[in-house]
Each structure stands twice: as C-alpha cells, then as structure tokens.
Amino acid sequence: MNVEAGTARILTEAKRVAAILHNCPEGSLAEHKTTAIIKDWCQRFNVPLLDLGLETGAVAFLDAGAARTVAFRADIDAVTLDIGIRHLCGHDYHTATLLGALAVLSEQRSELPHNVLFIFQPAEENTKGARLILESGLFDRLSPKPFRLFGIHNRPEMPVGQVGVRQGALMAEKSNFTVIFTGRGGHGGTPELCVDPIVAAAAFITGVQSIISRNASPFLPAVCSVCSIRSGSEQNYAPEVAVMTGSIRTLDHALHERIADRVRGLATDTAAAFECACEVDMVREVPAVFNSSEMTAAAREAAVATVGKANVVSPDPCLGSEDFALLGEAIPSFFYWVGSGDKSKQNAAWHSEQFEVADGYLDIAIPLLVHAALTD
Template sequence: MNNIKELISFIESDILNIRRTLHQHPELSNQEYQTSALVKEKLTEYGIEFQTGFANTGVLGIIQGGHPGGTVALRADMDALPIQEANQHEFASENDGKMHACGHDAHTAMLLGAGYALQQQKEDLHGTVLLVFQPAEETSPYGGSQPMLDDGVFDQYTPDVIYGQHVWPSLPVGQVGIRDKEMMGASDRFKVTVKGKGGHASMPHDGNDALIITNQIISSLQTIVSRNVNPLDSAVVTIGRIEGGYGYNVIPEQVVFEGTVRTFKLEVKEKVKQRFHRVIQQTAEAFEGEAEVTYYDGYPATINTPEWAQTARKSAQRLLGEEATPSLDPALAGEDFSRFLLHYPGAFIWIGTQIEDADNQKPLHDSGFQLNEKALPIGSRYLVQVALDTLQSLAESKEGDRSAS
C-alpha cells in the first residue's frame, strides 16, 4: 500500500493536469479525437502497450505482469455533454456548448494514473490488467461499450473481472459507494407524436385538440407506476419535453412529447413498457386521435456481481478505513458500463467527490457541476488496489481449484 501511495504521489500533478486539460477541451460522444490522442500519448509516455480501433476512438491499454495469472479490466469513459459550462474557474470549457458535467475527464485521468502505477509494478503482477478507455457513454440507447465489444476489444485478452468507477457528488472525499447487486437503473427513452385535428380556438367542436389528448395520455401514464408496479419495486416514468401549438388562438393538430422510463428488474421494465404502449394507444383512440410511439430500449440495469462487489468493498476499506464504504441506495440513472457486466462479472463503483462547500454542490449533468480534485489521487490509488486484490483473489481461487482436483 505504501508503494502504491508513493507511485500515485509521484504522478499526482500529472493526473490533475490531465483532468484539467480534458475539462478545458471537452468532446462529445463519438468525437473524442483529442481525448483519445492524449490517452495514447500518456500511455506511450508511461511505457504501456495499447491497441486502438474500437468504437472509433476507444483505446485499450495492456499491462502484462511478470507472472501468469488472471485478467482484470478497469474502464473509464471519455465523452462530454452538450452543456454550456457556467463555472468561471481557470480551466473552464473552451468549447462552446460542451462540458464535462459528468466527470468523465476525471475518470480518464484517474485511470491513466492507475495505469502508470501498475506499469511500474508489472514485473511483480500475477496476471494482466486492461485499461479500457471508452467513448460515447452519454449516447443512450446506443453507447460505446457495445461497439467496443463488437470491434473485439477483448478478443485477445478476455477479462475475468471488470470494474468501472464514477465520480459521485453526494459522497464526501474518502468514501466509496459499492452495492452487492443493483447499482444503477435501466434507461429507456421514448418519443410520442399525438395527432388530432387543428382549428380555431373559438370553435373547438370543429377540431380535435391534440393538447387535450396529450394531457390525458400524460396523466394516464402516471398510473402505470402507481397502479401497475409493485410498490416494493422501482420504476419511474418521466416526461421531460413537450412541444406543440402555434398561438393562443389556435387548436394544434399535433403535439410531441419525450421522456424516459427507469427500472431495475427486467420483468418490471417489460411490464411498464407493455402498459406504456397500451395506455397511449387506447387513450388516443378514446379521444378519436392518433399516436405514434418510438420506444428506445436503452442501457440495461447495472447489476454488480456480489463476489466482486465484496472484493471492491474490502479494497476500499483496506485503503481508506472501515468507515469508507457507507450503506447507500442505488440510483436509477443509466450507465453504459452495464453492457460490459452482461458479458463479464465485475462491479461498478462510486468514488466520493463532494466539494468542500457541500451546500452548493451541483449534481451531475448540471452546468455548474464541480468535483473535489482531492479525490483524483484517491481514485487512482483505489483502482490500483482493487486490481491487485482481484488478481490475488483470482490466483487463490485457481490454486484452490488445483488443490481440489
């Protein structure tokens, strides 16, 4: 542990500079060209082998230990959001309408720092550590993890376990959020076009008000969660955007609304989806209108593998103390890392990044979002620790299998 701390301390200023450089020059999903170039530049500087050609801008760093063993993958996402930054600090975004409001700049910087420390110890490693730099996490329902898998990111080196880490503004620096199972929700999207018949506001009987139909549909959709989903299960149906109408004296013939469905359990997701379509179509028909529904099945729920979540928790406690892993609830926010967990066991982890002035902490995806940079070296140290502990656990498991046979 002292060796890890020393290695990360040596590279700490580099981790900070990488994060600030990326924050100042954010790139949207599938456009992470400068970000990817910086990752490759740093991997080269640190002497880490890497491969490219995954989901266009994705990069895979490879640290092969001096001894045979298992394979652990550590993933960081790289893309920013289409948000105009409101902060005024010296490294605020210079790219109009683009901002790292979800901390992916920190994720990339922390993983590079961890990669440096692991590379320095590679001759002592029993196994291989993969550094997965993923594009396009913010483009639900498509994402970047599945394209990386489709492009063969793990064809040569197959992970036994994979971990992802995300900054979490509600957790103080020095705390780590880990759950044994449900961590984050499935994130479906929808767009609904409601069609009626236009007319003059003074003669509503000559038209069929699409706004009235939409109002009834939206009100009815809220009954799905309150009356069709078990109260002990989690589900959310949110309408985030409505567009329709021309003026105060015009009955609109069309209204469009968009939103999202969030769930944990697959069976709950399917029930909500089924009821969603039925409620919309039958309500529209009852008002003699029409409704066109486009429903996007987004990221699946992020469900940790209990064994490796427990390993990750022990790593955090070993590094930061027994009180570093508080009990916490899952979040229904979506996460593209979930698709990696469909193929490989592992865990998704929240790293505390709350600013000193906690009362003014802005949430993720806010134009004023900030994170506490004191968490950056902690995040790098933690990634190293969990990788080493997992390789050791894999080695012990293999040795146990040999003894049993």
C-alpha cells in the same frame, strides 16, 4: 507492491492532466483531443494500444505475462447542454484516474498478478460508446477474455475519502419512449371540426402520473416521466400532431417491462378515446448496473485497502443510468462510487452548471483502482 508510494509519484502529474482534460471538454463521439492525450500517456508509459477501428476512445493492454486479465473502464466525454459542452459529470477525472492507475501499474508490471486492460470509452453521455466497444469485438480478441471488469464514477453526495460499495442493483435500467398522437388540424375557432391532439396528449401525460403508484410496489424504485411535448406553433390553429418523449427507469427488470406495457396501453387507449391515431416507439437503452456478490467481495477488499473499513459505505442506488451495464452483461463487473464532495459545502449534482469534483478525489480513486487490479 507499495500502492501508496506509486500513487504519490504520479499524483501531481495526474492532477495536471485532469486540469487539461477539464479545459478541453468534448461531446460524445467528438473526443479527439481527449483521445490524443490518452494515447500520448499510454505511449509514455509503454503500454501498447489496441486498434479497435474507432475514431475516438482508446484501449490499452498491459501484458504482465499472467494467465488472467482484469479490465477497467473510464468514460471520457463531456456533457452537452444548452450552455455548451462542459465537464459537468466528472468524466475528466474518471479519465485521469485510469491514466494514473495505468502509470502506477506499468511501473510494476513484472509483479502484477493479472494482465490489465484499460478501456477509455467514448460516448457514455449518449449511451452509444459501450455498444461501440462491444461491436468492435474487443473481448473476443482477447484469449481468454477478462475475468472481471471494474468501473468508477464520482458521487458528489459522498465526501472525498469515502468509497461506495454496494451489492446488487446500483443504477437503473432505462427505456426511452416516443408517443405520437395524430388528429385533424383546423381553426381554433371551430374545435368541433378538429381532432385536437393537444387535449389527448394532456390526458395521456396526466394518466402517466399514476402508472408508478398503481403498478409498482413502494419498495421497488421506479420512475416514468414525460420529459418533452411538441405540438403546434400558432395561437389560432389547432395542430395535427403532438409528439411526447419520456423515459422509464427501474432497478427491477420485470417491473420495467410492466411499466413499458402500461405506457403503450395508456397511449393507445387515450388516443382512441380522443379519436386520434397513435404511434408508440419504445427503445430499451441500457440495462441496470448490477454488482454480483462475488465481484462485490473483491471490490470491497480493494476499497478497504484504500480508505479503511470505516470509510467504505453502502449508499442507496440511484435511478440514473450507465452504459457500463452493457459491458457488465459480457463480463462479471463491479461499479464503484467514489466520493467527490467537499465536506465544507453543499455540493452540486451531476450536470449542474455548479458541479465540480473536490480536491483530493484522485488521491483516493487512483489507488482504489490499483488495489482492485491487485486483488485475486
């Protein structure tokens, strides 16, 4: 199969649909126009859709009459910020990538070594989408279920033309926590009659800063951050409640559990020291994205076929998180990073108002997924 020729035939149209998607950003679980565009494309290339009973997102199955099925996943939602809803993480280009790969593969379906499952997942930004896919029973409906799953994400720190292939932990396990201190409100002029939760919260936040340095090896990346605090509204009234939220991110699960225990213990002990009541809610949001050695070998083969050995790099992992990891717990998986940066300038990070995907990204990403589909 001539992957490059197939990509060349569809590339202009894929870039056009990327532009359309970019200009109709939709937040998590509200991707209705995006879903309609995806479904129209699948029907155009005669790739049947599977009904999962979801309001947004789409899944298509390309039946090549093969014994095994390879799956691909792209996220489709935009980022919701104070400035509004915008495509500031490149999910519009991820969607266009998978649509392009679908078009190329559909033209050669009789030559494919595997059937291909295309998952256009909603709601990655709020980490609900992968769970919805799993709860729909998608993988249980396929017999046999896919033997491997590939995901893809742009990486602005890497220039267009590079593909990131890394074995092991790639993105962080993440837990969110909410800590509530309840004291006794009163007048700001009589603090001796109050139990001030703000002072207790300040002590807790200060204590959190030493959790990583005192509990984690410097060779194991980890972050524990308090990201919001809400308490009080008046200058002369001591509030009754302080609410703090934050997150824990690690690549190592055992370390993650230790840090979570330390947050719980610190919250409980700090509240007691300041005579406050304490509530701690710790929610594991997603596991770490992990690329196995077997999957890495297949992924590297496809990457080398796409950009050549010199342009396949092994970037450091990051402590961002991805709900792709939940799908990866059900099926052997690999997550690619594909360079989206412009070599001629400083490239803005994901979720920045200045974020953009450089021209040429689809020229690499589409054939990468096609090569991955053809890999034994």
